[in-house]
Amino acid sequence: xxxxxMFQKIWDTREVRPARDGHPALLFIDLHLxxxxxxxxxxxxxxLAGRGVRRPDRTLATVDHNVPTRDRSAGIADQLSARQVAxxxxxxxxxxxxxFSLSSxxxxxxHVIGPELGLSQPGMTIVCGDSHTSTHGAFGAxxxxxxxxxxxxxxxxxxxxxARPRTMRITIDGDxxxxxxxxxxxxxxxxxxxxxxxxxxxVEFAGSAIRALSMEGRMTVCNMTIEGGxxxxxxxxxxxxxxxxxxxxxxxxxxxxxxxxxxxxPSDDGALFDREEAVxxxxxxxxxxxxxxxxxxxxxxGRVPDPEDFEEEGRRESTRRALEYMGLRGGEAVEDIAIxxxxxxxxxxxxxEDLRAAAAIVEGRRVASTVRAMVVPGSMRVKARAxxxxxxxxxxxxxxxxxxxxxxxxxxMNDDILQPGERCASTSNRNFEGRQGKGGRTHLLSPxxxxxxxxxxHLVDVRxxxxxxxxx
Amino acid sequence: xEPFTVHSSRVAPLDRHDVDTDQIxxxxxxxxxxxxxxxxxxxxxxREDEGYHLHSERFRDAExxxxxxxxxxxxSREHAPWALQDHGYRAIIAVSFADIFRxxxxxxxxxxxxxxxxxxxxxxxxxxxxxxxxxxxxxPEQVVHTHDGRRIEFLVDEAxxxxxxxGWDDISxxxxxxxxxxxxxxxxxxxxxxxxxxxxx
Ligand code: SF4
Numbered sequence: 180x181x182x183x184x185m186f187q188k189i190w191d192t193r194e195v196r197p198a199r200d201g202h203p204a205l206l207f208i209d210l211h212l213x214x215x216x217x218x219x220x221x222x223x224x225x226x227l228a229g230r231g232v233r234r235p236d237r238t239l240a241t242v243d244h245n246v247p248t249r250d251r252s253a254g255i256a257d258q259l260s261a262r263q264v265a266x267x268x269x270x271x272x273x274x275x276x277x278x279f280s281l282s283s284x285x286x287x288x289x290h291v292i293g294p295e296l297g298l299s300q301p302g303m304t305i306v307c308g309d310s311h312t313s314t315h316g317a318f319g320a321x322x323x324x325x326x327x328x329x330x331x332x333x334x335x336x337x338x339x340x341x342a343r344p345r346t347m348r349i350t351i352d353g354d355x356x357x358x359x360x361x362x363x364x365x366x367x368x369x370x371x372x373x374x375x376x377x378x379x380x381x382v383e384f385a386g387s388a389i390r391a392l393s394m395e396g397r398m399t400v401c402n403m404t405i406e407g408g409x410x411x412x413x414x415x416x417x418x419x420x421x422x423x424x425x426x427x428x429x430x431x432x433x434x435x436x437x438x439x440x441x442x443x444x445p446s447d448d449g450a451l452f453d454r455e456e457a458v459x460x461x462x463x464x465x466x467x468x469x470x471x472x473x474x475x476x477x478x479x480x481g482r483v484p485d486p487e488d489f490e491e492e493g494r495r496e497s498t499r500r501a502l503e504y505m506g507l508r509g510g511e512a513v514e515d516i517a518i519x520x521x522x523x524x525x526x527x528x529x530x531x532e533d534l535r536a537a538a539a540i541v542e543g544r545r546v547a548s549t550v551r552a553m554v555v556p557g558s559m560r561v562k563a564r565a566x567x568x569x570x571x572x573x574x575x576x577x578x579x580x581x582x583x584x585x586x587x588x589x590x591x592m593n594d595d596i597l598q599p600g601e602r603c604a605s606t607s608n609r610n611f612e613g614r615q616g617k618g619g620r621t622h623l624l625s626p627x628x629x630x631x632x633x634x635x636x637h638l639v640d641v642r643x644x645x646x647x648x649x650x651x
Numbered sequence: 652x653e654p655f656t657v658h659s660s661r662v663a664p665l666d667r668h669d670v671d672t673d674q675i676x677x678x679x680x681x682x683x684x685x686x687x688x689x690x691x692x693x694x695x696x697x698r699e700d701e702g703y704h705l706h707s708e709r710f711r712d713a714e715x716x717x718x719x720x721x722x723x724x725x726x727s728r729e730h731a732p733w734a735l736q737d738h739g740y741r742a743i744i745a746v747s748f749a750d751i752f753r754x755x756x757x758x759x760x761x762x763x764x765x766x767x768x769x770x771x772x773x774x775x776x777x778x779x780x781x782x783x784x785x786x787x788x789x790x791p792e793q794v795v796h797t798h799d800g801r802r803i804e805f806l807v808d809e810a811x812x813x814x815x816x817x818g819w820d821d822i823s824x825x826x827x828x829x830x831x832x833x834x835x836x837x838x839x840x841x842x843x844x845x846x847x848x849x850x851x852x
Pocket of ligand 1: 244288289290309525526527585586589590607608
């Protein structure tokens with residue numbers, strides 16, 4: 180039998196119908212995650228056409244994008260948000276889909292709850308009306324974001340017509356230095372390959388640096404694949420994966436048999452990818468974005484680039500525009516940039532391990548008087564776990580706000596929003612203009628780096644301070 | 652959806668790279684649960700900018716948008732193509748598109764066309780120089796006819812072309828194959844994970 184990539188193996192077993200006569204292949208979808216912002220029009224479409232949801236048992240809904248992260252008992256003050264959440268409640272009820280609404284102890288960001296329940300497993304196809312669905316690829320699944328028309332399609336048929344993407348492997352070898360995390364790894368990779376470097380490709384991450392990552396770290400990497408343009412990000416399942424899923428509520432009953440099957444998933448030796456890239460982890464310093472897309476990134480030890488550094492006029496112009504928006508001068512040392520706000524949250528970096536790593540930096544210190552800092556756990560389960568471990572106290576004592584779960588300031592659809600000109604060190608995934616509030620300025624970085632910035636009051640190399648870098 | 656065959660219109664130039672869907676339709680407008688009416692919020696945060704001209708008298712009626720690399724990157728929100736369509740755009744010509752955005756466009760009947768950078772540059776310059784001039788997009792022939800009589804060929808996925816030409820609805824097409832889905836579920840579906848136990852959790 181010919182050698183196949185992991186992507187091909189998953190694709191082959193999920194094809195309901197291969198591509199034919201100008202129609203793309205039809206893929207069966209094993210898990211469909213739903214949230215309030217991209218689903219209302221899809222359910223309405225079903226209703227108008229008199230269709231039902233084919234497989235509510237393979238569908239799970241949560242509220243996350245729009246919800247308040249404090250004073251929940253008061254409900255949702257914003258009328259439009261309240262209406263959107265109510266619409267999902269009504270739709271889930273009408274179509275028989277399980278929903279974690281505002282008061283559920285399992286509520287959380289859609290890409291945090293799937294893995295935490297053990298629903299995201301190797302070999303699956305997973306979709307959601309959300310670009311960061313690539314997160315679930317960390318388990319060796321084929322997971323990708325879709326639009327609302329496609330959400331309706333999956334609800335109605337549990338399948339999706341898909342043109343086969345090309346494949347790409349990014350091999351990341353070397354050991355990450357102390358204080359350098361999965362976040363720095365993926366930011367560095369995007370800086371190297373560009374924000375459209377992965378367009379049209381399903382990306383498999385491989386190499387010793389990837390193998391050494393925890394599941395949380397792998398999810399951070401796959402989560403941000405989309406910021407490099409990749410259609411999906413994936414990592415071969417191994418013992419780290421199997422240990423993570425074992426014992427979770429959604430884990431297969433006959434676990435040994437499941438694991439045996441999953442061991443056959445990784446790409447065969449000699450399998451061919453349409454494209455191969457390599458990134459060296461050894462030389463990597465903690466990374467911080469300085470501009471208005473995730474590829475505009477520099478090591479914390481570096482300087483903000485000068486537009487004149489670039490040869491191509493297009494790059495010069497976009498750099499000029501970004502620096503103007505960010506209120507920065509070319510040539511400025513990254514460490515000199517003072518910040519107003521720290522946001523520790525999002526589906527990229529608000530899992531328990533992220534909170535532990537940040538808490539280890541914060542422990543016994545105080546947030547700078549000029550800084551407003553908040554922790555927004557990725558799910559209510561993460562929040563409960565952190566509280567069991569006393570992390571909430573560590574953050575509170577240092578001056579952080581301790582919130583309920585949701586997307587919050589990652590995209591500022593609730594009232595956690597930056598003011599014009601306000602500068603934020605954020606563990607989220609997008610630094611586009613206005614992402615965290617109109618005129619707000621976002622610097623993406625890792626949880627330990629965000630924690631260090633909160634304490635220093637400016638961007639700072641977590642390695643240069645006398646911080647305890649090993650939370651274990 | 653409305654079929655797309657041959658279409659002539661003025662051109663609206665947007666001379667930028669990496670325009671993300673947050674710029675096309677900012678998130679404060681994602682709270683609406685309706686499917687229409689997003690056009691008035693298109694490029695909301697840019698409207699005050701000096702140099703922003705897509706809503707000026709000159710370009711307001713254009714039904715073809717021409718822009719740079721990696722258009723539509725970022726969030727998967729279909730609200731962005733809805734807003735473009737609601738504003739009146741029927742086709743978008745770009746150096747390249749982000750995958751999810753391109754896909755979303757074709758699902759609602761907007762034709763995305765990729766052209767080489769120098770052709771896009773020429774179209775943008777021409778739009779600025781002769782704002783009233785029209786170009787024609789011929790999907791059956793896969794050709795763009797420029798205002799000065801040049802022919803530029805473009806590639807389009809065969810399946811996408813068929814759907815756009817006929818205005819087909821994907822769900823109906825798939826349901827024609829429902830027997831195949833039944834059979835997949837009977838014979839090949841993997842066991843679990845089911846979400847049903849969470850219904851009453
Ligand atoms: S946390 Fe941010 S990126 Fe993740 S799903 Fe929510 S809004 Fe999207």
